[in-house]
Amino acid sequence: MTETRLRTWTHASGYTLAALFTAALALQNLRYGFYQLFYTALAMSALMMAGLIYTCLCRRQQLSAPGHLAILTALNSGLVAAVITTNAPGISHWAMPLILLNLLILPLRHGLALSTLLLIPVLIVTWLSDLPGAALLTSIGLLAILAITSLYIWHYDHMTQSAQDLAITDPVTGAHNARFLDDTLQKEISRAIATGHPLSVVSLNIDHAEEIHDLHGKAGMQNLLQEMTATLFEIIRAGDSLYSVNGSQFFLVLPFTPEEGVRVIAERIRRTITEHDWQDVGQISASLGCTTRGNGDTSTASLRERAMTAMYEAQKRGADAAWFSPGESIKA
Numbered sequence: 001m002t003e004t005r006l007r008t009w010t011h012a013s014g015y016t017l018a019a020l021f022t023a024a025l026a027l028q029n030l031r032y033g034f035y036q037l038f039y040t041a042l043a044m045s046a047l048m049m050a051g052l053i054y055t056c057l058c059r060r061q062q063l064s065a066p067g068h069l070a071i072l073t074a075l076n077s078g079l080v081a082a083v084i085t086t087n088a089p090g091i092s093h094w095a096m097p098l099i100l101l102n103l104l105i106l107p108l109r110h111g112l113a114l115s116t117l118l119l120i121p122v123l124i125v126t127w128l129s130d131l132p133g134a135a136l137l138t139s140i141g142l143l144a145i146l147a148i149t150s151l152y153i154w155h156y157d158h159m160t161q162s163a164q165d166l167a168i169t170d171p172v173t174g175a176h177n178a179r180f181l182d183d184t185l186q187k188e189i190s191r192a193i194a195t196g197h198p199l200s201v202v203s204l205n206i207d208h209a210e211e212i213h214d215l216h217g218k219a220g221m222q223n224l225l226q227e228m229t230a231t232l233f234e235i236i237r238a239g240d241s242l243y244s245v246n247g248s249q250f251f252l253v254l255p256f257t258p259e260e261g262v263r264v265i266a267e268r269i270r271r272t273i274t275e276h277d278w279q280d281v282g283q284i285s286a287s288l289g290c291t292t293r294g295n296g297d298t299s300t301a302s303l304r305e306r307a308m309t310a311m312y313e314a315q316k317r318g319a320d321a322a323w324f325s326p327g328e329s330i331k332a
Contacts, residue, residue, distance in 0.1 A: 008059045011068070012052055014104045019048035025094065037091065039084045041324040044094075047075050051105075053312035068105050069114075071092045076102070076118045080321040083125050092126045092138050095119065096145055111153070115146055170244040172222050173229040179246040181253075185300045188255050192293055199293040200262035202252040203307035204232075204269065207319040209248035209286045220280045221248075227279060235269055253305070259292045259324065266290045274320055287311055292326070 026041035051071045061099055074168040076098055083091055102118070103111040119142055127135045170177040176184070185201070192199040206212070206228070213221045225244070232242050235254060243251040254262055266288045273286045289310025297303050310325035317323065 004060065008055060010185075011055045011105050014101055015048050016050040018101050019045045019052065021097050022048060022094075034088065036086055037082070037088055040078065041094075044075055044078055046070060047078070048101075069110060072106060072114060074100075074239065076114055080118060080121050083122050087125070087129055092122050092142070095122050095142055099142065099145050100149055100283040103146075103153050108150065108153050109170070112146075112150060119143070119146065124139055153229065165227060173225045175229050175232075175242045175244040175250070178243060178251075181243040181245065181251055181304075182300045184241055185253055185303065187298065188253055189293065189298065189303070192255070193298065197256050198258040198261075199303075200254045200257040200259070200290060201303050201307045202262065202269070202288055202290045203288055203304075203311040204250040204288050205311055205315070206248040207287055212281060214282065216280055224278055224284070225283050225302070226248070228273070231272065231276065232269065235272060236265075237248075251304070257292070259326070262290045262292060263322070263324055266324070268320045271307065275316050287314035287319050288322040289314055290324050 015174070022045040023043050026038050026045060027152050029035075029037040029041060051068065053221075054065070054067045054071065058067065079091075080092055082088075082094075098118060099115045102115045105111070106114065123135075123139055126138050130138065168177070169180075188199055191197075206224075210219075212224065225248070228250070229242065230245065232250065232252070236242060236254075239255055240257075241253045243253070252265075254265065257265070270286060270288055273284065274307060278284055289307045289312070291303065291310055293303060293305045306325050310323045313320040313325070314323035
């Protein structure tokens with residue numbers, strides 16, 4: 001299940017359960033003749049059903065649906081107004097489902113802020129109107145729900161981010177993996193087409209990688225790849241991205257970089273690799289192929305293939321070289 005679908009089901013379930021809980025409160029207050037609380041609970045239940053409908057309508061954009069903040073702000077404001085004006089016993093308990101909804105549906109920071117703005121007047125009114133013992137129990141219960149739910153949501157967000165990082169990161173080098181390369185490169189191509197800015201790529205292969213592996217073993221090769229990744233991250237600029245592909249190969253995406261710029265960067269990388277004394281391995285070299293997006297490059301395949309061809313050409317010329325392969329010129 002994707003993150004969007006999971007959040008859709010979570011939001012829908014949260015709104016549904018909260019609406020049922022509030023509807024039950026409405027019926028209970030109607031039974032005892034508390035009509036003001038009945039209408040308040042009925043209005044809140046209607047807003048929660050509106051949130052459920054909004055969730056269903058925006059099921060494909062749950063990660064960026066702004067309507068949830070408006071709906072929950074209205075719910076929290078309505079409850080605060082009811083707490084202040086009615087001074088009814090037990091109404092502070094109505095804050096419990098709203099706290100859960102705030103933290104379940106909104107980003108953690110927004111949920112905490114909205115829940116805090118709800119709790120401050122609720123707790124003030126509780127301590128002013130209830131006996132100290134009852135007010136203390138209510139305060140402890142509301143704050144415990146806030147703390148426990150916040151901790152759970154934080155843990156969930158942390159685990160989700162870790163899973164996303166694992167999905168796009170090479171476990172050996174720490175660079176982005178080949179799976180993430182095509183997605184990012186296609187986005188950069190689309191942005192370059194829309195803005196007219198240049199886009200360049202570099203394909204890098206460690207020369208004699210098989211011999212290095214045979215001589216220093218798997219551990220030595222992995223240490224080399226990790227050290228080279230750290231070195232490349234120091235060379236590339238903010239906005240550039242680095243990918244680990246096919247073991248001993250790397251790929252760099254360089255937005256806003258014309259032909260002259262990618263030639264300079266590729267040569268700087270080649271010279272740095274050659275002159276560096278690599279731990280456990282010593283002196284090595286690399287072959288680099290680079291190219292710049294041309295008029296016909298509208299997908300990742302042509303750019304990647306041309307960069308790879310340029311890298312193979314560098315290897316044919318004796319390795320330890322950087323070779324540029326031009327694409328079709330972009331027509332103004």
